[in-house]
Amino acid sequence: MPLFDAPFDLPDAKLHYLPTWLDGAIVDRWLARLLVETPWEQPQVRLYGRLHLVPRQVAWYGDAAYGYSGLTHPPQSWTPLLVEIRAALEALVGQPLNGVLLNHYRDGRDSMGWHSDDEAELGRDPLIVSLSLGGTRRFDLRRVGQTRIGHSLLLEHGSVLVMAGATQHHWQHRVAKTRKPCAPRLNLTFRQVHPQP
Ligand SMILES: O=C(O)CCC(=O)C(=O)O
Numbered sequence: 001m002p003l004f005d006a007p008f009d010l011p012d013a014k015l016h017y018l019p020t021w022l023d024g025a026i027v028d029r030w031l032a033r034l035l036v037e038t039p040w041e042q043p044q045v046r047l048y049g050r051l052h053l054v055p056r057q058v059a060w061y062g063d064a065a066y067g068y069s070g071l072t073h074p075p076q077s078w079t080p081l082l083v084e085i086r087a088a089l090e091a092l093v094g095q096p097l098n099g100v101l102l103n104h105y106r107d108g109r110d111s112m113g114w115h116s117d118d119e120a121e122l123g124r125d126p127l128i129v130s131l132s133l134g135g136t137r138r139f140d141l142r143r144v145g146q147t148r149i150g151h152s153l154l155l156e157h158g159s160v161l162v163m164a165g166a167t168q169h170h171w172q173h174r175v176a177k178t179r180k181p182c183a184p185r186l187n188l189t190f191r192q193v194h195p196q197p
């Protein structure tokens with residue numbers, strides 16, 4: 001990935017962060033349109049036998065269904081806007097991407113808990129291309145099996161974070177809740193999904 005000049009120096013991880021990727025006016029327009037055009041849902045997940053609303057809004061687009069934490073997202077067809085964003089990111093990383101999970105963090109109470117993006121349908125070494133729009137939030141990483149945060153970075157409006165190689169085998173990530181005031185944030189994680197038999 002020649003476009004990324006400053007990979008992180010985390011052991012057993014392959015991470016690249018690109019703070020400002022495209023012209024601000026383009027990403028401002030994407031943010032405004034995605035907020036209103038997306039059919040946001042807040043599904044429930046079962047945790048220790050009890051149902052909980054996920055603490056954010058989500059939407060899934062892809063050529064195949066995609067599941068995590070007992071949730072299955074049926075495939076929704078790509079919108080022209082998501083096709084445009086996907087094409088720009090595919091050109092950036094030089095790889096095809098056939099699915100995207102959209103997360104809407106409405107305020108600091110919305111979050112995503114510790115996890116790795118290691119579902120079987122993402123293949124052995126998943127490539128995760130994550131575009132952030134809107135309010136800045138802190139993204140934490142910790143090694144699998146440890147509770148201590150190993151690295152944190154602020155994901156800014158218009159930034160792209162790429163996770164590749166063996167990262168998902170050795171590291172977990174999260175977006176923690178915060179009491180600090182923060183503007184609504186969208187995150188789009190593009191992936192390459194291989195349908196399971
Ligand atoms: O919101 C983020 O930056 C992280 C999203 C994420 O980890 C995911 O969609 O799997």
Ligand SMILES: [Fe+2]
Pocket residue numbers: 115116117173
């Ligand atoms: Fe993730």
